[in-house]
Amino acid sequence: MARALVIGGGIAGPVAAMALQKVGFEPTIYEAFDRAADGVGAFVNLAPNGLNALENLGLAELVTRKGFDTPEIAFYKHTGKPLTGPISIGRHSGDGAVIRTLRRPELYAELRNEAIRRGIRIEYGKRLVDAVPTADGVRAVFADEQTAEGDILIGADGLHSQVRSVIDPASPAPRFLGVLNVFGSAEGLRVEGKPGPLHMFFGRKGFFMYIKTPSGDVWWFANPAVPDEARAERLRRLPAESRREWLLEVFGGDKMPAARIVAASTDLPAPTLAYDVPKVPRWHRDRMIIIGDAAHAVSQTAGQGAAVAMEDAIVLAKCLRDAPTVEAAFDAYESLRRERAEAIVALGKHNKEGNTAGPLGRVIRDFFIKRAFREGSKNNPVWPHTHRIHWDTPVVIGDARSGVRTAS
16 A cells, blocks of 8 residues: 655644545654644634535534534724625525634644544654655655655645755745734623624724634634734734733724723733745655645635645545556646635735725725625635535546536
């Protein structure tokens, strides 16, 4: 049985491993950290296209039994005035599917535990430092000086991918987007709206979103504008209470619930700097290939990072199943995925720019956002949700449209 070395044990890695197992590979996951990702991250809005990808492996139920549905979104100005009414995600997803919101650590745990249940080995503390071709495969070299050999190597190692650098030492560095990703939660705080829908606010100094959970807690996400990367890093390292004071200054002048929610939050984890990777010239070399954030990191403003990584995993496995050679499979995968992935990266960048627009930009943004969700709008920002992958549809090598349908 052909062996697959999967580098990275976050979201893309376990899904890729299970997909590869389904097409006859023996995968092993190598995770750089010395423990699982339990407790890492806040929450994730998993889009319908991501749920569809999981359905191809019988994994959707693992996710849907966690968290809750997010059937609507609504947008507001910094004054608190609505820009749109509630917008149905199901109507725009093409088949009535909606976003599923859950804690990111729960998603990690479910995928990891299911991979283990299916007999896939996960090795922790394996930080890749190099990979070299062999006569009939590839050899991975880890920081502990141990090695592993396989027929193929899948780089699912995220934004700062070492596999990406091994494939192409000249590959571009991640692009800083000029904002921080900040999460938090408040217990028992009374806010407007029923549980489930997303409430998105365009503040004057940053974007803010909250969602009420069925238990009554409030989960939130913010993108305060910090154009200078060095300053953003200093802010990231501030103690929690100092970060809270800074966020209250950012949102304190807006007439929206952001400041009140931040003030009431008991959980205020360290933020991250926002990056994307808009275009990686080489996705594969020899028997090595990258997927997910390693190939096309997406700003969180697109709401698609996890979903698109899951799509990658399924399509790659299908290509390896149907192509006559590994090289042909990798070429087919790239032809199927590159255009869509880079368009979603561009969407995230566009959304980020709208979220942090100046006075004139806010006027233009507010004018167009009211029209974007109209039926038939080419600028509908939830167009990625309509993508569907069908496991049983063969990949026709050389036809980038095979195996994938966009719901009408």
